[in-house]
């Protein structure tokens with residue numbers, strides 16, 4: 001019996017309790033990472049997107065954040081590296097076949113998603129990856145098995161020499177085929193870890209920054225070459241909110257635009273969302289995604 005004066009908890013008891021608490025905390029953190037949106041903390045729900053750092057988000061939450069960066073208090077800390085929808089990829093997740101639809105609404109320790117190759121659950125026990133070209137999600141082990149079996153002929157030495165130069169390997173002979181949708185991808189550059197360990201996350205962040213510094217150089221060159229882009233963009237931007245007056249998304253977006261104008265300084269997110277100063281091709285893709293999401 002405790003607390004009757006007969007027993008005094010010694011160090012062993014206290015330390016054991018602490019260790020147990022730490023374990024439970026770790027389990028909760030794992031669960032939070034794999035079952036909930038990193039931004040909104042709501043349960044993950046299709047459509048789910050991931051970023052260059054392999055975090056999982058509900059696409060709705062990212063849209064809310066891009067329209068209004070203060071929508072989530074700590075949004076800037078969590079996804080400050082997401083500048084537009086171009087910085088996230090919609091994931092193609094495989095529903096867990098062993099979960100019935102009725103069980104999905106109840107809180108459960110089972111993951112709603114699995115690897116389509118070996119049916120392992122996406123719950124933080126197995127490392128999972130996604131392919132950035134198509135968005136398909138696999139367990140790392142499952143993808144490794146399939147891909148290494150199909151690419152015995154290509155020489156790994158050659159691949160290394162390419163990456164050492166810092167160039168993206170793009171020749172067809174070095175590309176793999178996604179086992180789920182047959183989209184081509186580079187094993188070196190397009191396979192991203194989901195919810196990586198801290199060291200891996202650091203590597204992914206470095207890679208992202210390198211990639212972005214290359215991109216800005218490219219866009220600068222493009223802008224100098226074609227000044228037409230800059231004059232075209234403002235007219236399209238004005239026409240956009242009026243195009244779908246009946247749609248909630250459109251009116252919401254229009255409201256956000258007004259808000260932004262009132263603030264005089266338009267936030268980077270809204271700018272990039274409407275493709276301000278970017279090529280027209282990007283703009284239509286972005287807006288299409290925005291509207292169909294709510295349609």
Ligand SMILES: [Zn+2]
Nearest residue numbers: 134136178181
């Ligand atoms: Zn795919």
